[in-house]
Amino acid sequence: MGPSSDIPSPADPGSALPPPAAEIAKGYAFGGPVLDLGALIWDDAAHPGAAIRIPLAMLNRHGLVAGATGTGKTKTLQLIAEQLSANGVPVFLADVKGDVSGISAPGTDDDRVRGRAAEVGQEWAPAAFPAEFYALGGLGPGIPLRATVTDFGPVLLAKVLGLNRTQEQSLGLIFHYADARGLELIDLKDLRAVVAFLTSDEGRPELTDIGGLSAQTAGVILRSLTAFEQQGAGPFFGEPEFDTQELLRTAPDGRGLVSVLELPAVQDKPQLFSTFLMWLLADLFHGLPEVGDVAKPKLVFFFDEAHLLFAGASKAFLESVTQTVRLIRSKGVGIFFVTQTPKDVPSDVLGQLGNRVQHALRAFTPDDAKALKATVKTFPASPYDLEELLTNLGTGEAVVTVLSERGAPTPVAATRLRAPCSLMGPVDAAAMDAAVRASGLYERYAQAVDRESAYEKLARPAAQEAPAPARAPAEKAEKPEKAEPSIVEQVVGSGIFKSLARSAGTQIGREITRSLFGTTRRRRR
Structure with missing residues (x-):
């Protein structure tokens, strides 16, 4: 032919x-x-x-x-x-x-x-x-x-998650924050960690000047991400x-x-x-x-x-x-x-x-x-x-x-x-x-790589914190032992998150320039 x-x-x-x-x-x-x-x-x-x-x-x-x-x-x-x-x-x-x-x-x-x-x-x-x-x-x-979550961007991700216009705008704020702070969103657990922080007492002030993130909207986004992963979509991001x-x-x-x-x-x-x-x-x-x-x-x-x-x-x-x-x-x-x-x-x-x-x-x-x-x-x-x-x-x-x-x-x-x-x-x-x-x-x-990104950077300090002193047997009897902290609790309680909250004006990494769809413009090779 x-x-x-x-x-x-x-x-x-x-x-x-x-x-x-x-x-x-x-x-x-x-x-x-x-x-x-x-x-x-x-x-x-x-x-x-x-x-x-x-x-x-x-x-x-x-x-x-x-x-x-x-x-x-x-x-x-x-x-x-x-x-x-x-x-x-x-x-x-x-x-x-x-x-x-x-x-x-x-x-x-x-x-x-x-x-x-x-x-x-x-x-x-x-x-x-x-x-x-x-x-x-x-x-x-x-x-x-x-594709990484960062490069996929908020507009396309909002479309695939079925978010409405208000929720899409809130997702854009989350990406903006992660970009400005140099927190790479490689996979979906990175994004969940950042959403959890921004609705915590420590992180809520971070978005005050640019509109904030309501707990209700954050809940919708987190639930959508969870359902998305349960449908087997996790491997697409990484x-x-x-x-x-x-x-x-x-x-x-x-x-x-x-x-x-x-x-x-x-x-x-x-x-x-x-x-x-x-x-x-x-x-x-x-x-x-x-x-x-x-x-x-x-x-x-x-x-x-x-x-x-x-x-x-x-x-x-x-x-x-x-x-x-x-x-x-x-x-x-x-x-x-x-x-x-x-x-x-x-x-x-x-x-x-x-x-x-x-x-x-x-x-x-x-x-x-x-x-x-x-x-x-x-x-x-x-x-x-x-x-x-x-x-x-x-x-x-x-x-x-x-x-x-x-x-x-x-x-x-x-x-x-x-x-x-x-x-x-x-x-x-x-x-x-x-x-x-x-x-x-x-x-x-062929082989997926899970390098250090937002989730690992934010969760690591919590894992490295010194263990609490042992309590007396009587105290143990009076107070039930606290359950192992969840991933979100570890992230929100980590030292680096608290440091970020105290340093709103400090830019850890250069903000990413985004395109029409919110995708990034950087080449990977």
Whole structure:
């Protein structure tokens, strides 16, 4: 699969088509490097001479892949990812269902593949693509992806904890205090320790000048953190923290590396993985230089289950997402949101998605019908009856419109999509495990590290305090022996906390500069 189509392009690609279809075909006759999606459908037939393509240079103008479950969205991602890799562009894919791992293995030649290739004029040949496999916190197969609580930041953490606006603001105060005092929040126990202190008699005055922290709000945050950990989320936060620059690598043969985040083990925690994907994007945004318009993207990022990111999000959060999507284009990164209907994506974000691949929609209920009408309104005018077309598309077919090489929308085109050249299904567990362990990143990230951070620094003095003098037997009989102090009691009673409370104006460490999402901007390598 090279940078341009393997179908010879006639001088007039629409010469054998009726006028409306011919005009559509001409809209996709690009001169530069392209990705091939498939062939134009007109009068219920695919026309191999009318290839539907996306200019490679327009992939950083973002996109949307939408459609009902089972309509072929995953195969579309695989098809686009393969061609990006072949063109030397790194790709990030979130594998929610566990069936994208097949991109690392050659596809299987069978009657269905040969039939589809013949319909769209594709010269199909099995091919594997270079891939790295990751897993959130090491849960499931893959190189562990972790973030420190400090770098994840208060805005994203509030989203994943389900906090309201007031609680989110209070969490921001807690992070501000920890940043200013040089207390690194590596994992969740560090954050719990600082919250406990700031609601104690010793720590409460620390936040007086900037609003304070109510015991009720602190209780909500602590309970949310406890529930979050009980759901198994603790391993996602810690060190070594993943350096998102790893996603920009290419293979030794020059092809772009396909980074596949395996999510089946955490698919019951959708709020967590959708927010973690946003952290990856935010971290990339603040680590990359401005490059403007480039001949090909530096990375294309597929954001699966995108509706989960926006559901219940605060206005401030949505503004941050919108700004990140708008500005990251100039850093050479393209984002494709993947969801069921365009209405899952806020209009301010949807308006920035220049490339659209819309698979079939269903209209079984009044809400479905309403969503269908709303989707039709998001497309340019076309000769198709889009309401009828979108409900009658087959698996592996889609309605497409992209940005041309001059940045204008192409005509709406019903398209029969090509077949991926890699395996359309998961690789077996043994092959994936072998690939993970053979990676050069495995040794760097596999083993979790629990170095000294806020919790250890604050709890250590309490553990080192001299033991209380032994009491007389009579006294022991009169007063029951006090239970072992809890972690929070140790932290609140520690000498360093009392020292901090007496030194409100002293800055132990340099305050961290935070980004749109409250994530930190420091590089780790």
